Amino acid sequence: MVNSQTYASRWLLPVLLTVQFLVSLDMSVVNVALPDIGSGLGFGTESLTWVVNAYALAFGGLLMLGGRLADVVGRRRVLAGGFALFGLASLAGGLAQAPGELVAARAAQGAGAAALAPVALTLITVTYPAGAARSRALGLWGAAGALGGAVGVLAGGLLTDWAGWRAVMLVNVPVVALALPLARLAVPAEDRRPGARPRLDLSGALLVTAGTTLLVLGLVRTETHGWAAWQTAGVLAAAAVLLAAFAVVETRVSQPLLRLGLLTRGPVLAANVFALLMSAGQFAAFYFTSLYLQEVLSYGPTATGCAFLPFCAGVVVGTAVSARAIGRVGAGALLVVGGLLGAVGIAWFAPAVAVDGGFLLSVLGPSAVASVGIGVCFVPLGTAATAGVAPEETGMASGLLNTSRQVGGAVGLGVLVTVAGAHDGAGGAQGLVDGYAAAYWVSAALLVVAALAAGALHGRRTEGALLLGRDGALPAQTPSSENSSKESRERVDPDVSRSTYG
Numbered sequence: 070m071v072n073s074q075t076y077a078s079r080w081l082l083p084v085l086l087t088v089q090f091l092v093s094l095d096m097s098v099v100n101v102a103l104p105d106i107g108s109g110l111g112f113g114t115e116s117l118t119w120v121v122n123a124y125a126l127a128f129g130g131l132l133m134l135g136g137r138l139a140d141v142v143g144r145r146r147v148l149a150g151g152f153a154l155f156g157l158a159s160l161a162g163g164l165a166q167a168p169g170e171l172v173a174a175r176a177a178q179g180a181g182a183a184a185l186a187p188v189a190l191t192l193i194t195v196t197y198p199a200g201a202a203r204s205r206a207l208g209l210w211g212a213a214g215a216l217g218g219a220v221g222v223l224a225g226g227l228l229t230d231w232a233g234w235r236a237v238m239l240v241n242v243p244v245v246a247l248a249l250p251l252a253r254l255a256v257p258a259e260d261r262r263p264g265a266r267p268r269l270d271l272s273g274a275l276l277v278t279a280g281t282t283l284l285v286l287g288l289v290r291t292e293t294h295g296w297a298a299w300q301t302a303g304v305l306a307a308a309a310v311l312l313a314a315f316a317v318v319e320t321r322v323s324q325p326l327l328r329l330g331l332l333t334r335g336p337v338l339a340a341n342v343f344a345l346l347m348s349a350g351q352f353a354a355f356y357f358t359s360l361y362l363q364e365v366l367s368y369g370p371t372a373t374g375c376a377f378l379p380f381c382a383g384v385v386v387g388t389a390v391s392a393r394a395i396g397r398v399g400a401g402a403l404l405v406v407g408g409l410l411g412a413v414g415i416a417w418f419a420p421a422v423a424v425d426g427g428f429l430l431s432v433l434g435p436s437a438v439a440s441v442g443i444g445v446c447f448v449p450l451g452t453a454a455t456a457g458v459a460p461e462e463t464g465m466a467s468g469l470l471n472t473s474r475q476v477g478g479a480v481g482l483g484v485l486v487t488v489a490g491a492h493d494g495a496g497g498a499q500g501l502v503d504g505y506a507a508a509y510w511v512s513a514a515l516l517v518v519a520a521l522a523a524g525a526l527h528g529r530r531t532e533g534a535l536l537l538g539r540d541g542a543l544p545a546q547t548p549s550s551e552n553s554s555k556e557s558r559e560r561v562d563p564d565v566s567r568s569t570y571g
Contacts, residue, residue, distance in 0.1 A: 080255040081196065082206055086213040087248045088148075088189040091155065091241060092182045093217030094224070095124065098237045099175075100359075101225040101370040105234040112168050122289045123172045127179025128186075129475040130282030134274045136187030136468020137326050140461055141269045144188050145256040151184030152252060156245030163239035174238070187467040192256065194455045194463050200396065204448050208392035211447020215384035215440070222359065223374025230371060273318050273326035280311030284476060291483040327465060336400060336456035337466065339526035343404050344450055344473040346519035347411070349481025350512035351443055354415045356482060357489065357505045357512075358432065361422050365498050366431075379433055380440040387444020400449035400456070401523060407445030408520030414439025416513035419506040424498045442516075485511055 099106070099120055107117045139147045155178055162174030193210055197203040228236040287304035294300045319325040332338050355377075362368040362376055391403050417435035426432075454470040455463055488511050489504035 080251050081192070082209065084148075084248055084252045084255050085189040085192055085206075086209055087244065088151075088185045089210050089213040090217040090220075091244065092128075092186050093214045094221040095159075095178055095182065095241065096128075097218050097221030098225040098228075098240075099124075101222060101373070102229040102234040102237045105229055106171070109234055110165065110168050110171060116168060118289075119172045120175055122286070123175040124179040124182075125289060125475070125479065126282050126285050127176045128182045129179075129285040129472065129479065130278050131180055131183035132187060132472040132475060133277045133281065133326060133465075133468045135183040135185075136191070136464040136466075136471070137269065137274070138184065139188040139191055139464035139467075143258065144192055144464070145253065145258055147184050148188050148192075148252050148256055149249060151181045151188065152245050152249040153181075154178075155181030155185065156242055156249065159238050159241035159245070163235045163242070165238075186471045187464055190451060190455070190467040190470065191463045193451065194458075194467070195460055201392075204392040204395050204452070207448045207451040208388035210451060211444065212381075212385045212388045214447070215444065216381045218355070219374070219377040219381045222377055223371065226370025226372075226374045268324050270319070270322050270324060270326040273315055273322065276311050276315035276318060277326060280308050280315055281472065281476065283308035283311065285479045288479040288483040291487065296483075296487060327469060328462065331458065331462070331466060331469065334457055335526055336453035337458070337469075339401065339404065339523045340450050340454035340456075341469060341473040342526060343408065343446070343519045343523040344454075344470055345477035345480075346515050346522065347408060347443070347446060348474045348477030349484070350415060350515035350519070351411070351481075352478035353481040353485035353508060354418065354439070354512045357485070357508050358418065358436075361502070361505055362432070364501055365422070365424060366426065366428070376428060376432055377436075380436045383437050383440025384444035384447075387441040388447050389444075390441075391445045391448040395448055395452065400453040403445055403449040404453070404523035405520045407442050407449070408516050408523060410442030410445065411439050412442070412513040412516035412520065414442055415509055415516060419509040419513070422502050422505050422509070424502055481512070481515065 103117055103120060106112065106120055112120070135147065135151070158174045158177035158181055162171050162178065165171035165174055190210065193203065193206045197206045224240065225237050228234075228240060283304050287301050287308060290304070291301055296302075315327075316329065319327055319329055332341070358377075359373060362373045363370075368376065387407065391407065395403055414435050414437070417438060418431075421431045421435055423431060450470070455466050458466045485508040489508040491504075492507035493500040493504035
């Protein structure tokens, strides 16, 4: 276990927040630059989507592997390697001269992000002591992610208008050049006892990477091919087979990539179900709001980005509130409250968007409510996802949470684009608005289901719930009849024992 008082430096949290900001930024920064990228490199209409999809596929497919690598080879090595790959890929993308070169660079960026994202959450969990310090760090971590997504839209417009599309790739290079040496300085080398280093489950890594990649691929292509097309059904069926095989393999290896027993912990299960459903609703709502501003209200790229800045402010407010409240009300209650408040805000969009609408009436009010609700959820999500998890498995738990969020976003976008298209009966601007409104209603419903599921699952008297009561005290334990390796895997992180998981 990393001793936070010995090793934590003033540079550690800024480095981890930079990770979260960059990962979120690069999921959205290229979107408004796509027309210029297409004309500049000669992309076809359909192939242009791979500038976005290549990043999403590599990121979503490799998150579980990235999280486990941090446990196996060391967090500082994975963080440094992820930064290096991300920076080199950004440079290669900015210098690309052909469509294939840019798509390959975006895939490499996604692979780097898949190493960075889980290790950032892991380091927060094992470095900052449970209580106010960890809650504050998790709050800032969540705010950095939301800020990165919104700033990505704004920065993409500004950079494309002022410096050309290549700037949206090259902007990462100086950030990484500064963050990489700071990461090596701030993150301690881990002290491992002889023979204690875990092994990488290669068969599980191959299966989950292939399965998750195919799942995300099938979902992101539904807008082009539809759900009934063989291209969609075949890919999703293959993904289901591979992921089922992964689940079987993980029950039979001694050191799995994902120990399925983690999901018997009420807080961990609640966090992942909530993240899956919340991301499905939140990402799609973000997408349709961007379309509404540009396609109906005729906002330009820069103005669209500016319109999302109040959302960033709301997320900061929500995370600050939850960081202060989690010790009193617990993670489960905050997930319920935040999810329901977010649902109210997203539902408000449905009647607010109109052909003759404007920013103040159609966007600002709903954004303010939804963003505060979503912001409230970030601290309890990070807290619950690693509740009672042993230090050597925190990367595993972090990779699982990030995978749930990424897959949830892909599922939500695929489903809700179909919903919007099915309700676009009037045609023209009114048809677009009708479709967006239908998608907002479904998005809000997903957040309601997420809140209810979190309330039901978080308090379950499973292994995790029994180990961690409301006051965080560890109950007396009786000797287990299971073998010592099992006991080692199930041991609770001592720093977690003083936290509160409601």
